[in-house]
Amino acid sequence: MREGFHDVEWLARTRAEGDVQAWLSLIPYARRIGVTAEADPDGEGLLFRLDPREENVGNVLLPALHGGVVAAFMETAATLDLMLAAREPRLPRIVDLSIDYLRTARVMPTLARCTLLREGRRLGNVQVTAWQEREALPVATARLHFVLGAPSAHQHDGGA
């Protein structure tokens, strides 16, 4: 079987190595919009970054980033953060998302940080804050629920 999120050994190994790049390499849409991650210099987890690409623009008059692209960035951040922060290798599948747009996201780098508010046996709840110039002035906040699967149990794709 090819390497991927469904492969429990691959997931456990990349997780132990903190190899978030290996995860991002398997997420083409995150690469398209320019998501990167690095160890958070101010904390224990990850700091995520969205590149201000021309193709991420959603409003040419302001101009501003597409709100849906910002949401996709935050969902990617929440997923990867959960995979790294969980007690054991788990494969998150999104159940639902709620996002509040607080300020116009300008065409400049956007950063995000996540908090795992709950890791249950089956469900996880992640909160994400995204900001640009100052963390105290977020452009959006989001919260997401994920079903936490054991990777080997996900050979078949049903609903969440």
Place this chain on the structure above:
Amino acid sequence: MPPDHPPGAADWRRALARFVAVIPHTRALELEVLEAGPEGVRLRLPWHDDLLGDAARGLVHGGVLTMLLDTACGAAVLPALPAPEVCPTLDLRIDHYRPGVAGQAIIAEARVVRVTTSVVFTEGTLRQQAGPLARGIGNFVRLGPRNTPPGFAEALFADATLDEAPFEERNDHA
């Protein structure tokens, strides 16, 4: 100029095709407008390999679905207003029924549920061949005529022959 008659289905389809073609992200993804009007909109996102969120298993990125619902709900707002206004997204709530799969277009349907003086309430659904993928609820803020750039409606309804020209060019003579 806006049509001298109330815009019909063909006018709105053209106007919203222009709307999504002016948005760089949806232009790059070649998002199509199939139907549009005050009752709602129907859009089609053709397949692109970089819509994937899990390349090994061939599953669509959940964020693509959020982006598409945001766009569809936002597009549904325009024909539901007395006159086109700029309406940024206030918030979105997305429920994921099942992951989208590689190789198939995604169809988005969205409609306005309620218009108030300050907010437009919308809802939308996404589907592929196998059935529904997700639903969304989006609320949009009405910025009002004062905060809508001059020429916004004219740019939406400009002559069909100018279909491919960007908004900024048309605002020059609006």
